[in-house]
Amino acid sequence: MTDLLFTAYPWIKALHIMAVIAWMAGLFYLPRLFVYHAEQVGLDGTTHALFQTMEMKLLRVIMNPAMIATWIFGILLVGIPGVVDWSLVWPWTKAAGVIAMTAFHMWLAGRRRGFARGENSLTGRQYRMMNEVPTLLMVLIVLSVVVKF
Numbered sequence: 696m697t698d699l700l701f702t703a704y705p706w707i708k709a710l711h712i713m714a715v716i717a718w719m720a721g722l723f724y725l726p727r728l729f730v731y732h733a734e735q736v737g738l739d740g741t742t743h744a745l746f747q748t749m750e751m752k753l754l755r756v757i758m759n760p761a762m763i764a765t766w767i768f769g770i771l772l773v774g775i776p777g778v779v780d781w782s783l784v785w786p787w788t789k790a791a792g793v794i795a796m797t798a799f800h801m802w803l804a805g806r807r808r809g810f811a812r813g814e815n816s817l818t819g820r821q822y823r824m825m826n827e828v829p830t831l832l833m834v835l836i837v838l839s840v841v842v843k844f
């Protein structure tokens with residue numbers, strides 16, 4: 696089993712990075728849709744229905760599967776002997792970053808359900824600010840896993 700994982704290591708890492716790219720694309724784009732939904736579209740009418748569909752499809756078709764795939768391939772990488780040395784700092788900063796990224800994903804899913812019910816309490820400016828969260832977490836995660844401090 697361990698031999699198989701060693702052979703599969705570059706393939707698993709490639710799949711992990713592909714899943715990360717798809718997940719991040721959604722994490723950057725969904726808050727932008729919320730900015731326009733909050734500022735320009737409002738909570739009724741045909742454009743509201745269109746935005747709701749776009750938000751739902753982005754989350755269900757791209758972001759949820761990409762997040763699950765990122766976790767599965769990431770945990771497989773953790774399971775390969777020698778890949779993670781828990782006595783170093785980077786695995787802990789990376790773990791904190793990915794847990795925060797997952798919490799951000801869940802928060803976005805909650806906002807989407809709110810819009811779908813015709814409810815929204817945040818302004819476009821607040822969504823713009825929240826849009827910076829995945830960028831900051833991405834910097835932390837990528838520095839952790841590449842620089843390996």
Ligand code: HEM
Nearest residue numbers: 712715765766769770772773778779793796833836840841
């Ligand atoms: C969701 C849970 C995640 C887990 C369990 C996880 C775990 C891992 C592990 C163990 C590695 C292998 C490190 C190595 O080969 O030295 C890795 C590689 C990588 N991860 Fe993650 N990861 C996760 C999410 C993410 C996220 C959200 C990002 C980006 C925002 C990311 C970006 C990367 C990159 C770029 C690499 C390749 C680094 C390199 O080979 O130099 N990962 N991940």
